[in-house]
Amino acid sequence: MSTGRRIALALLTNPNGYHAAAWLHPSTDAKASTSIEWYRDAARLAERGLFDLFFIADTPAARTSQLEAYSRLPMFMNVFEPITLLSAIAGLTTHIGLGATASTSFSEPYNIARQFASLDHLSHGRAAWNVVTSANDFAARNFGHEKLPPHGLRYERASEFVDVVQKLWDSWEDDAWIRDRARGQIFEPAKQHAIDHEGKFFKVNGALNIERTPQGQPVIIQAGASDTGRDFAARVAEVVFASDATIEKAKASYDDLKGRMAKFGREPDGLKVLAGKPNLLAHSAQEAEDMYQTLQAMIHPIVGKMRLGMDLEADLSDLDPDAPIPEDRIPKSANFHQAYFNHILDLIRQGLTLRQLWQRYERGHQTFRGTPEQFADHMEEWFTAEACDGFMMTFSLMPSGLAFFVEHVVPILQKRGLYRTAYEGRTLREHLGLKRPPNRYVAAAHPLAAAQ
């Protein structure tokens, strides 16, 4: 590789696996979601595969209705809280980045800033925060709200929230802590910077009670697909999880996103786009396809209807599975995930029955089924076309899918010069090739030094 550009890999860690029926599969451990040993082993396996990032998605809620369906689908119903989980994993791993989702709708910026800063310290520079605005009313009701605020307002709050958090992360200059025992001075008062923020949502006058972190600031992840979301990502995100189904769409979205960065004074290199890549691999393409069909057939009909209904944002539970969804049951527009909604609409327009829909529909895009060579080819194609900078790996079955990938795909990518053969740095920023952000107060005082 003349450019030296390397694929970045993140693992979206689903206990059991990404597939809705994974927990029913004999190869998985049904109790994985509350087993710290399971997570430890998964993280170490990903670290053995030299992954950049071990990532935990989240929703701060148990669903308390439609129990007939949710008691059959492990959708965040019984999971560790991500920040405590990653803190526990930090001491059990040495290199892999540790990323978690935390909502800006139901926390205080100071608490989030502090916990991620603490995670960055105790992992020696491996923390990343996936900024989400939360996407369901179950979560809202755990926090005293009847419904989520509308999309625009949520993003406005998220935007200000991130600003406050990043300001707090710069509370201390890197060399503020001098620990001069002889003079009896432990930090330089001039290098502490209290913030005085007053915005539409937050009024914060204070500073963080933890020194600047190994990465300067934890890495910011974002996944917004809407126009508002993309502008937000172009302004603040350093990693974006993308979910485009085709290379053409991915390329367009990649260029669009990177193109938006200039107006926020950012270089395209400061943001890494990781394409979501659900996959099910085997030694032969047929074997992979068979495994996939087996899993699809294991989806309970109640679960099938409910999952489809969730993303179509309509209750389908009373409908005949073997007829198309009646036109009057299809909402006019999406309130949550526009991309998922649009995908289902596309399938409906093909005239499928409800059952065919739930067996064909997948959140985001189709699971890649094939051999290690085929998958490596696919990855290389996307990567070299600059449709992405790397991938967010989601394995249908865990940990077997990850183990297979590490054993059979990673060596191919390495042989092709597309992927590291050892960790070269210690922090997540170093893995991703992201620069350590200068402290804003130092940068303001020494603009030339900061620009270098």
Added chain:
Amino acid sequence: MSAARMIHLAFSAHLSGAHPGAWRHPSTEDGSDVSIAAYRRLAKIAEAGCFDMFFMADTPALRINDLEAWSRYPLFTNVLEPLTALAALSGATEFIGLGGTATTTFNEPFNVARQFASLDHVSGGRAAWNVVTTANAYAAGNFGPEPLIAHAARYDRAREFVQLVKKFWNTWEDGAFVYDRPQGRLYDPSKLHPVIHEGEHFHIRGGLNIERTPQGHPVIIQAGASDAGKDLAAETAEIVFGSAKTIEAARAYYGDLKGRMARYGRAPEELCLLGGMPVIVGESTQEAEDKYQTLQELMHPVVARQRLSMDLETDLSDLPFDEPIPESRIPAKANFHTAYFAEIVRMIREDKLTLIEIARRYQRGSTTVRGTAKQIADTMEEWFSTGAADGFMLQLPLQPEGLADVVRLVVPELQRRGLFRKEYAGRTLREHLGLRRPPHVPPVRQAQAAQ
């Protein structure tokens, strides 16, 4: 009771700021307050000493004024956040309880319930939550725009907050998750109990997304000293940190607190009272005393003067160190801590000391117990056997050295006397403390009981 009653030991981890001079002491490691390796070593020392609990106090704020003094005394100035640190420690330890402070003033009940439940799972049943309300204006500044709520309202909110957290912890019955593959069922829907809460401060309809924890729920700690605080503790606390300075005051507090429990249908042994005890142990009395004086000397004069200012409730920063504090600078009366104020005033008027002499001698009400292992064990035994405490929350001015000294010297002495365990008998913090695992109470019934 066939088993003899045993002393319980906890300590407050604060690697460089437990004494204002500690960070300058040669035994203190630079940056240990943000070093997970240093915390890990500390926890392992305590676990080797069979301690019940490793505890992290907290305040969600940094002091941003008077930096001339605070830059010389790192009091919660640069520390790991307790929940993340305790979760990280869970993998490095096996038995010791992991307690941390989280305020009810600047958090959401769901988030606190969830993180402590998660910690209890990650640690295999060793989590404890110290419920505090926060009154600092400098903390309130971090959580605007709402202004700091008044004392009574803070306690109201705290009471409701704890009720709600317990409801969240009871979202699931034990054994709700059946993972029945043939039936395609992860959990039994009849064992999910949604939280429906209509209170003065919170309106919640939801549920926690993690199953009931190994301990049933994490242990609840409080430190209430006010009347409202004592009632809240008698109703809900399973550990109370006492702050009495004398054995007489401690006995009175112990009797008062345990006496209040019957009102809430609780037996006295459902609450473990740990007396706060600052300790320095030495091979000889003189060595312990020398260690203490060394630390007092390491306290920077500016810090010493500022501590006096705080408790004399007046600004002394313009005064010279080596002269007495003029009579005209003494306020007419105290607004906050009357006892501390009186102690300082007495030293000014009766002992005729200079400012710096007072500052170095002043101990903020509590006397650090300095002595040999035998002397310290004697004190503990007296408190323990005469109804002043069920155990101790040790404050160790120097860490890890002070903790290592206690484990090396005091723990064996207590063990010889049959007052302290020689090895852990259980795995969970509740088992160490002799607290029962609370049965599941459906949130709805819990709400009715509270009415």
